[in-house]
Amino acid sequence: xxxxxxxxxxxxxxxxxxxxxxxxxxxxxxxxxxxxxxxxxxxxxxxxxxxxxxxxxxxxxxxxxxxxxxxxxxxxxxxxxxxxxxxxxxxxxxxxxxxxxxxxxxxxx
Amino acid sequence: xxxxxxxxxxxxxxxxxxxxxxxxxxxxxxxxxxxxxxxxxxxxxxxxxxxxxxxxxxxxxxxxxxxxxxxxxxxxxxxxxxxxxxxxxxxxxxxxxxxxxxxxxxxxxxxxxx
Numbered sequence: 001x002x003x004x005x006x007x008x009x010x011x012x013x014x015x016x017x018x019x020x021x022x023x024x025x026x027x028x029x030x031x032x033x034x035x036x037x038x039x040x041x042x043x044x045x046x047x048x049x050x051x052x053x054x055x056x057x058x059x060x061x062x063x064x065x066x067x068x069x070x071x072x073x074x075x076x077x078x079x080x081x082x083x084x085x086x087x088x089x090x091x092x093x094x095x096x097x098x099x100x101x102x103x104x105x106x107x108x109x
Numbered sequence: 110x111x112x113x114x115x116x117x118x119x120x121x122x123x124x125x126x127x128x129x130x131x132x133x134x135x136x137x138x139x140x141x142x143x144x145x146x147x148x149x150x151x152x153x154x155x156x157x158x159x160x161x162x163x164x165x166x167x168x169x170x171x172x173x174x175x176x177x178x179x180x181x182x183x184x185x186x187x188x189x190x191x192x193x194x195x196x197x198x199x200x201x202x203x204x205x206x207x208x209x210x211x212x213x214x215x216x217x218x219x220x221x222x223x
Contacts, residue, residue: 004152035212042199042214043153087153097212099152 004100028093035087111136115215128187132200140202142183
């Protein structure tokens with residue numbers, strides 16, 4: 001079966017850098033995804049990694065190591081609007097997304 | 110451009126009452142459509158997905174059902190709600206045969222069953 005683990009909650013300071021980790025176990029793998037979800041709203045797509053390495057998109061970067069079953073989302077120059085939940089999801093061998101419970105990120109001034 | 114809408118945004122229903130949530134997509138054809146439920150502190154749970162009109166796959170056996178009467182319309186229903194049906198329901202779509210995982214979500218419907 002599949003399993004995804006990510007921290008429940010993290011706190012960081014405005015202007016700083018934060019790394020949100022995600023570990024997974026799966027028998028089939030077709031990619032690892034990160035979504036952002038503000039409270040009371042729908043998730044929005046942030047990134048997609050299918051090969052090992054770092055993908056950078058402005059202030060956000062996502063890293064994948066398939067051999068370690070590990071990914072992280074790196075947020076730089078944190079802004080108050082980055083306060084949200086960050087959802088890790090893996091695509092299984094049937095191309096269905098399996099979701100983690102999400103990491104609530106709290107940004108303090 | 111493509112848009113997705115779902116309604117109602119919030120509803121409070123008594124136990125045993127029926128449910129109907131509706132979702133429509135505009136600006137694309139033959140999308141893959143999904144219904145998810147999000148309970149507090151838990152990951153998104155896939156309830157149903159559809160790759161075409163009248164084609165529904167159920168991921169979790171329960172008292173909910175889904176229908177796709179038109180290409181861009183997806184409906185989530187229940188004949189009798191349970192307390193455990195409370196949650197945040199999300200409709201989503203992807204382009205057919207796309208496997209990059211980019212789901213586009215509707216605004217969400219928050220259901221409280223009392």
